Amino acid sequence: xxxxxxxxxxxxxxxxxxxxxxxxxxxxxxxxxxxxxxxxxxxxxxxxxxxxxxxxxxxxxxxxxxxxxxxxxxxxxxxxxxxxxxxxxxxxxxxxxxxxxxxxxxxxxxxxxxxxxxxxxxxxxxxxxxxxxx
Numbered sequence: 001x002x003x004x005x006x007x008x009x010x011x012x013x014x015x016x017x018x019x020x021x022x023x024x025x026x027x028x029x030x031x032x033x034x035x036x037x038x039x040x041x042x043x044x045x046x047x048x049x050x051x052x053x054x055x056x057x058x059x060x061x062x063x064x065x066x067x068x069x070x071x072x073x074x075x076x077x078x079x080x081x082x083x084x085x086x087x088x089x090x091x092x093x094x095x096x097x098x099x100x101x102x103x104x105x106x107x108x109x110x111x112x113x114x115x116x117x118x119x120x121x122x123x124x125x126x127x128x129x130x131x132x133x134x
Contacts, residue, residue, distance in 0.1 A: 001025055006032070006070045020066050025134075032070045032130040036083070037062045038122045046121035052090040056097040059126045067130060076130040077107040083125040087113035090123060 006021035021034045039047045039055035048054025060074075067073050080102065084090050091111065098109075107128070117125050 006066055021070055023070050028134055030071075030132045030134060032067065032072055032076070032132065034063060034066055034128040034130070036125045036127040037066075038117060038119055038125050040119065040122070046119060049121040050123075052084075052086075052093050052123050053097060055122065055124050056094050059124060060097070060101045063126065063128060070130075070132075072130045072132045074101055075105045076132045077102065077105050077128050078131050079129040080107050080109045081127050082109070082111045083114045083117070084111060085114055085117055085123040087111070094124065 002025040004023045004025075005019040006023060007019050018035055020037075021032055024031045024033075037059045039058040041047055041058075047058040064074060067076065080098075082094060082098065084094060094111070102109075114125075117123065
């Protein structure tokens with residue numbers, strides 16, 4: 001089984017011991033594990049502070065970029081986990097946006113309420129797993 005790291009220029013300079021995604025060769029397919037993504041721009045500034053819809057779109061757009069770098073797309077997702085700081089306030093808005101991005105692929109999904117994200121001002125984090133035939 002071969003493992004490769006999907007690393008962007010900004011993530012390679014982070015000095016942290018993780019990659020935005022890891023791709024595993026599993027025979028006639030590849031599995032892609034996307035790390036938790038926060039609504040932050042390339043300069044690590046929070047995007048859309050206080051606007052869960054802007055933050056959700058930001059995270060899904062980052063996911064598209066990472067999946068594309070791995071040779072995949074949203075249609076290859078098999079599992080998506082969403083973490084919300086304010087489940088009661090944000091669930092319906094996030095679900096509507098998620099449905100827009102994932103209606104065709106319909107991956108298994110979990111949404112979890114959390115007390116805080118790693119960065120103040122971030123109200124959402126999303127991680128995912130994708131599979132892609134070679």
